[in-house]
Amino acid sequence: MKLVASKTSPYARKVRVLLAEKQLACEFVEESAWNAGTTVPRYNPLNKIPVLVTDDGTCLYDSVVIAEYLDPLGAPSFIPPAGLERACVRRDEALGDGIADAGIAIFLERKREAARQDPAWIDRQRAKVDAGIEAVARELGGKAYLRGDTLSLGDVACACALLWLEFRMPEIAWRSRHAALGRWIERLEARPSFAATRPPA
Ligand SMILES: N[C@@H](CCC(=O)N[C@@H](CS)C(=O)NCC(=O)O)C(=O)O
Incomplete structure (x- = not known):
């Protein structure tokens, strides 16, 4: 999977912390929605980062949805079950x-x-x-x-x-x-x- 994100976004950092805590392999694609010629709309029609692209090419946004997807993929869990x-x-x-x-x-x-x-x-x-x-x-x-x-x-x-x-x-x-x-x-x-x-x- 790959994460399309900037290094300054607090929402992207939340996702990057989860990836690091869970030691999940993920390519980091540095992008900003504010860059001229940004590629973010290819991944998110709302032109916002972060976007997580899964191995089958599914684009997940926003960071709340990404966290929901990542949490069960590795220990420790950061969201209680119910x-x-x-x-x-x-x-x-x-x-x-x-x-x-x-x-x-x-x-x-x-x-x-x-x-x-x-x-x-x-x-x-x-x-x-x-x-x-x-x-x-x-x-x-x-x-x-x-x-x-x-x-x-x-x-x-x-x-x-x-x-x-x-x-x-x-x-x-x-x-x-x-x-x-x-x-x-x-x-x-x-x-x-x-x-x-x-x-x-
Ligand atoms: N609720 C979204 C917020 C994402 C967001 O606003 N990202 C900012 C960067 S920090 C962005 O890409 N903004 C571009 C824009 O609003 O056009 C999330 O949690 O992912």
Whole structure:
């Protein structure tokens, strides 16, 4: 299989961490939907990465669907099999992805020329980012991981989103307000899967 993705996308990093944790062989095809002449629409009509192309040529998007497909392909499992535990992990994943969505909306708005930027839109997205970070901190509490002692897909998604914020919007400085989140993310960053998927400087 191959993964069509950029090295900076938080959604792609979530998938790349899963691939690395499960030691699944996967070719990395570096692409961005924003490149002139991008090939991403060949794989995803929505022109978004990541896309996982299976060995029989099936294109899977988005990252939530890719995670669903990858989880049973190798140990350890990052998604509980059923019930409220599974729903909570998927909810935590949605929280992480939602923080990334709001952060990226701000990042893109700020790329527009200053006179065309909408401060009210930026504030609206920033409120989601801030409330999302607070929710991750609340969910973690004093635990090792969001769901207790076991690393789950929710931790991976939230960590990828928070690390993306640090990479693109360092002024948010969430670590300075949330020491427990800082310790949690340091443990995650020490894992080879996170170390191998750091965005380029
Ligand atoms: N919900 C999607 C989000 C994917 C997404 O927005 N990817 C960004 C890169 S970080 C992208 O390709 N954007 C191109 C665009 O919006 O045109 C997922 O989880 O895969």
